[in-house]
Amino acid sequence: MEIGLLLKIAGVGVLVSITSAILNKSGRDEQAMLVTVAGIVVVMLMLVGEIGQLFDTVRSVFGV
Numbered sequence: 439m440e441i442g443l444l445l446k447i448a449g450v451g452v453l454v455s456i457t458s459a460i461l462n463k464s465g466r467d468e469q470a471m472l473v474t475v476a477g478i479v480v481v482m483l484m485l486v487g488e489i490g491q492l493f494d495t496v497r498s499v500f501g502v
Contacts, residue, residue: 458473
């Protein structure tokens, strides 16, 4: 796994947490929840390629 991917995930996490905190303080709890869910979706989309590579590696190791 690349260190760049970890830094991107950490950046998304920091951005989402700051945005969510600001929205919570201003009384917009629904938007804060949507920002949090959107952050989770973005991170999951980043990880889809890595998970695909993991499955390819497992297939090649076991010769399937």
